[in-house]
Amino acid sequence: MENRRAVVSVLGKDQVGIIAKVTTVLSEKQINVLDINQTIVEDFFTMMMIVDVTQIEDLDSVRQTLNEIGENLGVKINLQLEEVFQAMHRI
Amino acid sequence: MNIGLDEITETVRMVQMENLDIRTVTIGIDLKDCADADFPAMQTRVYNKIVNYAKNLKPYAEQVEKEYGVPIINKRIAVTPISELLGNATREQAIELAKTLDKAAADIGVDFIGGYSALVHKGVTKGDQVLLDSLAEALTVTDRVCASISVATTRTGINMDVVKQMGTIIKEASENTRDQDGIACAKLVVFSNPVEDNPFMAGAFHGTGEGDAVLNVGVSGPGVVLNALKKHPEADLGEVSQVIKKTVFKITRAGELVGRAVADQLDVPFGILDLSLAPTNALNDSVAEILEEIGVERVGTHGTIAALALMNDAVKKGGAMASSYVGGLSGAFIPVSEDNGMIQGVNDGSLTLPKLEAMTCVCSVGLDMIALSGEASAETLSGIIADEAAIGMINKKTTAVRVIPVPDKEEGAMVEFGGLLGRAPVMAVNPFSSEGFVNRGGRIPAPLQSLIN
Known part of the structure; x- marks a missing residue:
């Protein structure tokens, strides 16, 4: 089976522990992080992770858990299959 | 190839702040094989075929929407222009068929079903005329059925006899739904040069050049x-x-x-x-x-x-x-x-x-x-x-x-x-x-x- 990759993006106000909390969820769900990248512009935190979801059947439950964390932290967390970014930004 | 942070944020911003969406996924379904001289049998076949093809439209679309994080706003159905099925049917039967379409759409959970249509840019068949006669009432007694009538093309000119009828039909549909400000007319499109694969309502229908x-x-x-x-x-x-x-x-x-x-x-x-x-x-x-x-x-x-x-x-x-x-x-x-x-x-x-x-x-x-x-x-x-x-x-x-x-x-x-x-x-x-x-x-x-x- 081909590798299935997804992008986790986090946008919001910077605070302690964002990456820790997100990666904890991912490790609990047995999701491997392939790449991680973050930047802070004027207190605005942007992070993206490329994760391997080849073995993950139930993406929706991962998404829901991430959404809950996002709500608690007051940031917006999205989980989207990587193809949508490839389609939009690469020919 | 790796995707940059700015590209990811651009996509996320487009969806979350700028209303990027898939406006509609519309399944086109051919109904010509449902034609039957026995009208109730035809109604059943029409209903079954639509439901059979489209029953999973909504759940599947919702699943894809979640996976890719791009919202799909509407899920809709377009069918063969209904006038092609009417043959010898009466006006009352045509209205019954509109109700069948309405019920199929409601049961599947889509907001609009398009194709209560006739292509009459040159001439009018018996079935076309029945559909035209039934149009104002059909749009009044259904909620989800959308109609379109082709009255002109570049290759045929304009059928002014039908254009004349359409004025009366729109007026009648408006009067019929007087208490809702003539809303029946919002489900009726009069076309020149219609396309057969338009996914947008109210003008969607499944053209004769399309597959099953x-x-x-x-x-x-x-x-x-x-x-x-x-x-x-x-x-x-x-x-x-x-x-x-x-x-x-x-x-x-x-x-x-x-x-x-x-x-x-x-x-x-x-x-x-x-x-x-x-x-x-x-x-x-x-x-x-x-x-x-x-x-x-x-x-x-x-x-x-x-x-x-x-x-x-x-x-x-x-x-x-x-x-x-x-x-x-x-x-x-x-x-x-x-x-x-x-x-x-x-x-x-x-x-x-x-x-x-x-x-x-x-x-x-x-x-x-x-x-x-x-x-x-x-x-x-x-x-x-x-x-x-x-x-x-x-x-x-x-x-x-x-x-x-x-x-x-x-x-x-x-x-x-x-x-x-x-x-x-x-x-x-x-x-x-x-x-x-x-x-x-x-x-x-x-x-x-x-x-x-």
Whole structure:
């Protein structure tokens, strides 16, 4: 089976522990992080992770858990299959 | 290839803040094999075939929507023009068939089913006439059924006998739904040069050149284009076109990806991608505001048509480069009731009915979701349809009329249609009569295709 990759993006106000909390969820769900990248512009935190979801059947439950964390932290967390970014930004 | 942080944030921003969405995934279903001399048997077969193909449309679309994080707003169904099934059926039976379509749509959970249609741009068969006779009532007694009638094409000319009937039918549909401001008319489109694979309602039907089932996708995103332009206030018009093209390219690519995923899940072929800037009443999701961003103070003033022509062409170019299967109507829609900028243009006295007519020469479709004074006579409505059909016929493009004469309302009143249909200021019609012209009947001959000045 081909590798299935997804992008986790986090946008919001910077605070302690964002990456820790997100990666904890991912490790609990047995999701491997392939790449991680973050930047802070004027207190605005942007992070993206490329994760391997080849073995993950139930993406929706991962998404829901991430959404809950996002709500608690007051940031917006999205989980989207990587193809949508490839389609939009690469020919 | 790795994706940059800025690219990810751009996509997320487009979806979350600028209303990038897949406006509709529409499954087209052929019903010709359901025809049967036994009418109740035909109803059952129609119902079963629609439900069989489309029962998973909604859950599958919702799943894909979550996986890719791009919202799919509407899930819809288009069927073979129903007049082709009617044969010897009576008017009452035709109405029963409309109810069958309505029930199938309701049971599947889609808001609109298109294809209560007849293609009568040259002549009218028995089945076509039954459908026309049943039209006003069928639209009154159903909630989800959308109808479209083709009255003209570039190759056949304009069937003025039907144009005359359509004025009466629209008037009747409006009267029938008087207590809801004539809302039945919002589900009826009168076409010139209709396309067979349009996924957008109310004009969607599954054309005779199509296969057994197909999934067509309508992508939109006026908000995304507007925001992209806001970053280039000083750009000249060539650069404006370039910005629109680039933005539309990205939207189209996302749309095709999502559309193909839904088609794969449903196990039906992917048909076309219709890239149309279709406004909604959401904040900043407006085609009029794009034109105002390009530089006209208020939509409708001098320069509006040139700006619209530039935008419509750039949209097509961006879309055509992004996908091999661009089809449908692809361009920009200018429905008044669904676009806050258009509504404001009318309220401010800048946007008028004649200007809207002129705008339809350079953008996709036509007079769309326009509330007209209840005083508009059937002949006046026919005259409006004839004008718009002529624009489409001569310019070799699709044009359409979806107007709502609102009983007892006069110019300046505001009408709420609710939901996706929005709200519209009632516009006046020309007080002089079109009766003599419309009552002549006959066919306007097909135009020359050369000597084109």
